[in-house]
Amino acid sequence: MTAEMVPTGALGGLSPGLILIIGALAVPFLKEQARGPYLLLLPVLAFFQLMSLDHGLMGVVSVFDIELVTLRVDRLSFIFGTIFLIATLLSMIYQYHVKGWMEHTAGMIYAGSAVGAVFSGDLVSLFLFWEGTAIASVFLIWATRTPEAMAAGQRYLIVQVGSGVLLLAGTMVHYGQTGSLAFDSFDVETTAGLLIFLSFGIKCAFPLMHNWLQDAYPQATVTGTVMLSAFTTKLAVYALARGFAGTEILVPIGAVMTAFPIFYAVIENDLRRVLAYSLNNQLGFMVVGIGIGTELAVSGAAAHAFCHILYKALLFMSMGAVLLRTGTVKGSELGGLYRTMPWTATFCAIGAASISAFPLFSGFVSKSLIISAAMKEGYFVTWLVLLFASAGVFHHSGIKIPFFAFFAHDSGMRPKEAPTNMLIAMAIAATLCIGIGVFPGPLYAILPYDVSYHAYSLEHVITQLQLLIFSALAFTVLMRTGLYPPELRSTNLDSDWIWRKGGGWVLGRLEAAWRGASAALQQGAIRGVQRFVANLYKAHGPESALARTRPSGYMALWMTLLLGVFMLFAFI
Amino acid sequence: MTDRTPEPAEIPRKAPDERPTWIDDRKNVDRICYALYAVSAALLLVDPLIHKHGPFAIEHWWGFYGIYGFVGCVFLVLAAKELRKLVMRSEDYYDR
Known part of the structure; x- marks a missing residue:
């Protein structure tokens, strides 16, 4: 890898991610009053550093003979770095009221690792930051301190670290075969490419590798879930866009991701878990875009990740506020909260309109890039699936979340409105959602490729409204006819059953088999030892062959013979 | 805390x-x-x-987007109800 040295930013070639991580280390030593402002300052500082950087490779560190590039700024890393820093700032405002240092420090290191990973120019740096996101983020789950959260955190950590191990394995194979550590595009048909692809796929919650997300995110703290929703999976989207753009298999993978989680979202009672399922569905759109791989499609994926981070964080923030004030986010227990939490309800509705891609909201200007790219390239079945998923996401996220939390049947609860800092964070996110929806120009300007796209043609607006309004009509008809399934307190089995129950069953079986085998082994071993001792006794006991005494003349004879043989060989 | x-x-x-x-x-x-x-x-x-510009014939049918959205959502909900029969367990399923 040849590093092209270019003029560096305000803080030299320091990665904005490292600013957050190094900054986070000081958090435990700060006084309570200073901690809040300091945490807001860090992402702002990192943002200024990013803005002052030229595009190119920087922050080159030599370790042994290997050159690591800790800072690669180009259009793809710039847009992801920018939105990650915006999400960091929003999260810090949202958790401003949280006392103590643990969550803040873990959250900041997590955000810094995600930003650092985005700017990594080589696979080793990527791996280090990749594992950094895994280890730091688990504390946001454990901070809930319930037994369920502890267990879910452990499962989450195993999956995340496992993804890192695959990445490391892929890196080593890739280095062995090509001699290069550069983090550029890979071929999924090579061993190294496949390992790296699977590593990214786990973090991106591909079908059947997805369930860590729905398992762990609803267990995190009120504020922690907001951070989790922003970074881990979108880092994986970035990594796929960097490494596997145009990889055909991503198109069907992404299409399945858009469609199957929404069935679960309809019947799930925990509203934060509903959001986790719809997060999975939104990732599917981005994965399809990356799989199609044209300039329009990859730009669409990046744009959608940008908008998605904002509206998904906004939705998780609103449900976090509900959880903070009522102690639950179960649809079956909530309802009628609009009376005393009108601002939270309004912001939630804006997030819902954005994820549903209503015209004038952010999702509309980004998702249509991907759907248009699918149409342009002639992916007919994929296009049908994406349309179905678009209608479905409005149904379960757009309507279900605000409806069951704030309207529906009156729960009788009249909780206080969310704390001011949470309302400010939600207001900024909501403003950005509408701002991007109304003026998409600035977002389109920072996409990875130059695309000339007009989201607001009459055709786009009317067809999208038809799709959405008729989804709402379906919801209304199903509600009024009583066909809509009620919210029930329940657990729905998903692929995590394989390791939570099935794994237990397999382990139980293995344990039983092991007990049997080890008993047999022990007995066999004891018998073996007994036989060995008996043989030893036969050879070395008082009556044995070795115990016999022989005259020393014997020895001299043998020595002479041996020496004779040696000399014979030496002369030959 | x-x-x-x-x-x-x-x-x-x-x-x-x-x-x-x-x-x-x-x-x-x-x-x-x-x-x-x-x-x-x-x-x-x-x-x-x-006036629709898309390459797929189906898109040009009258009211395609509306009808597809409606039918898709009804299918989604009814299919999800059936899914409940298969996957729904009590809330403490994993704690037992």
């Missing part, structure tokens, strides 16, 4: 003399629904006036 969420007894409850809001009136909910029906009908009616 992380946020402490309240116990059910700590949450303020509805006061006995609370005045009903606009949306508590069943008639107003009906009005919203009628408005939705009217908008849906209007969107179907303007469909022939929209």
